[in-house]
Amino acid sequence: MPRVAVLKIGRGNFHQGFEVSLELREDGGLPVGEIEGRLGANTDIEGLYFLWQQSFRSLSAIARNDGWEIESSLPTNRATREITDDCWQRMRQVEANLNEWLQPSGELGWQKIRERLxxxxxxxxxxxxxxIKARDPILWKLxxxxxxxxxxxxxxxxxYSPVEYESWEIAKHQTQSDRVRLLAIFGDNQNxxxxxxxxxxxxxQETESVFxxxxxxxxxxxxxxxxxxxxIFFFAGHSQTIEQRGRISLSARESIETDQFKHALREAVQKGLKIAIFNSCEGLGxxxxxxxxxxxxxIVMQEIVPDVVAQSFLKEFLREYAGGQPLYSAVRHAQERLEEFTELPGATWLPMIYQNPAEVPPTWQDLRPKKRQHRFGLDWQHLPNILVKSLVATGLVMAVRFVGGLQPVELWAFDQMTRLQSDRGIDERLLIVKVTEQDIQQQRQYPLSDRVILxxxxxxxxxxxxxIGLDIYRDFPVEPGYRELAAHIKKNSNLVTICEVSHPEAKANKFGVASPPASPPxxxxxxxxxxEPDGTVRRYLLHLNPGDxxxxxxxxxxxELALRYLDAEGIQPEATSDGNLQLGSTVFQPLEKHTGFYHxxxxxxxxxxxxxxxxxxxxxxxxLTEVLQNDFKPQWVKNRIVLIGVVAQSVGDRFSTPFSNEIDKKMPGVVIHAQMVSQMLSIAKQERPLLQFWPQTLDAVWIGSWALTxxxxxxxxxxxxxxxxxIASAMIILGSLCLSLFSIGICAPLVPSVIALVISYIITTKTVIGKRMKDEG
Incomplete structure (x- = not known):
């Protein structure tokens, strides 16, 4: 990042030396470091500069024949060659003296400043x-x-600037044009x-100039x-400084001090004026x-300036600056080209920049804000590059997703989506008979006896x-009442009991938990x-090959419970050509190893x-106690599905759900089964859609579209x-769309899309913005 080195030459004088410091700061930012020191005395340099000034003004008078600018006491009758030689000698003496003064010395602080610079x-x-920030104006002229x-x-x-230069904040107004607006004032042109x-x-080029x-x-x-x-404000003509006050001559009859149009200048600054150039004499005031x-x-000329020098400087400066050079470099290059005026030794000293170091010098492109900062300008040459970057981001995200790298965070996002869905309330088609801790205590037996269940x-x-669904294992008798319960189970076809397939165990021919012996298959x-591996239930297992x-x-x-209910409603399960379950118009498409975020x-x-x-x-x-005591309404049971299961925490038949963190508890197994039954009934009767993933191809298109965004x-x-x-708005829109799709049964890839969006944004920013800055100089 560009930096500015501020050399402060503070209290002191040429006879006693000066307090100095070197402050380093990022361009337009805060200081990043400062070194203090002292610069020794130099009693000769003022006199040497004055002698050069006399010689140079004499040469200028000869070159311009302009008595308006020249003091009558200055000698002008010496031979031009002698004055030129004398001026060369004085110039070399000033430069040699300055360099000798600025060499490392016994002052440790100054030596550190020089080394750091x-x-x-x-x-x-x-x-x-x-x-250079200095109190004594002669220091600016060196x-x-x-x-x-x-x-x-x-x-x-x-x-150059004074030590006490005031810092200010100016509203960053821009001129109302996509071209550089330049006001050129040509004043008194005598001689x-x-x-x-x-x-x-x-x-x-691309400049709107008014003359x-x-x-x-x-x-x-x-x-x-x-x-x-x-x-830009430009002035050419006659000017002079009297007692540190500047005056420009608008014509042979009228001149004006800056104080006389200060309010207009301040207003111009507020409207975007950034540079003032006075290509005229004695502009320091x-x-x-x-x-x-x-x-x-x-930008001013510090001394009387011959016409040819002023013309050459302006031409070279504008050529360099408009050609893309930084303002400081453009001024220095134009300065150095003034050495071609060998008959005017020291001409390179004349141009100077006066500015607050805290300000960032504008580039020529900075003066054309509408073209450079137009917020909705489309540079079509970047579009192919953006498409490539979007494809790269999409490919990277899809690859990580395919190997399961995003599954944990996508499961988290799925849980958030689930929590944000509206609560549909109780399903009137279901009744849960729950066995609580109090029920177990009242029966004084667990497992519950077959008689109590009967x-x-x-x-x-x-x-x-x-x-009726009995979500209680009965693979062995629990007396008393076993024979009576077995007979009841055998003769009631609307009673569904359970068994557990489980997973194969090592060195075991059989595994799982059997159904009640009396239950027909x-x-x-x-x-x-x-x-899930994190213990959460997010999937519903409809069909399974039990193996051994x-x-x-x-x-x-x-x-089994849902299909019995639907059979009475005239809705029969069907099988598609792929062997998938279909209820009504809904096909229960199974999850596979690489479906959605499951990998x-x-x-x-x-x-x-x-x-x-x-x-x-x-x-x-x-x-359970309320049922045994007939403390319930018969209509809660008639034509309903009744699930009987244990909810007592001591039994342990409880599972984490997407809501577990929110409600700080797990859900009993019988309630999970009730959720599944309700889902099947609602889907078959078109009350709500089956929650599904898109195919992987459509997922890739969706993710790619957000990478492109x-x-x-x-x-x-x-x-x-x-x-x-x-980018924040895009993320909000993405989240809202995914939530809306979720509510209609589509689980769109949210997390991969966000990641692709951010990756594409970052890599495109580095490429496009870098090229844009390069193009703008």
């Missing part, structure tokens, strides 16, 4: 600029660009040829207040006064339920629940996503704030 120059040669420390670094420019200056300005020749003061003020604003008005950059079933059967369903398990049934307990799961059996009806209560609930945010919006707003 040398290091900065060596590492930041193309981006560093040097600012030829700092001839300092031997800078001799090897031709791109390092030098500026001057200003045509060359006008030609240099006319040669500028005024010898205007009246009120016309000048009116133009400075032009509502469109100006980027002008620079000081304009700086007080907060003009960011002022009594419960008889109480419920009396009210004609469509199906068609009245048994397996109770197995698909549980003692539980030899193919359908889930919940499916590292056991794909056995026929599994679908479980869509929870409610996280509070899926069905009306009564306790990330790149387009960089392409369309040039400003950093606007890009961040755009």
């Amino acid at each position: 040398s290091k900065e120059l060596a590492t930041q040669a193309d981006t560093l600029r040097l600012a 030829p700092w660009h001839s300092w031997d420390l800078l001799s090897s670094y031709p791109n390092v420019g030098v500026s 001057l040829d200003l045509a060359a200056d006008r030609q240099a300005i006319d040669n500028l 005024y020749h010898q205007p009246q003061a009120r016309d000048l003020i009116a133009q400075l207040r032009n509502p469109q604003g100006w980027d 002008l620079a000081q006064q304009l700086a007080d008005l907060h003009v960011p950059i002022i 009594q419960t079933l008889e109480k419920l059967q009396a009210h004609q339920p469509r199906a 068609e009245n048994v369903g397996f109770s197995d629940i698909a549980v 398990s003692v539980c030899q049934v193919p359908y889930a307990f919940s499916a 590292n799961i056991d794909p056995r059996g026929h599994q679908v996503l479980l869509s929870y009806r409610s996280f509070t209560k899926v069905a009306r609930e009564v306790t 990330g790149g387009l945010c960089v392409w369309v919006f040039h400003g950093l704030v606007y890009r961040r707003i755009a």
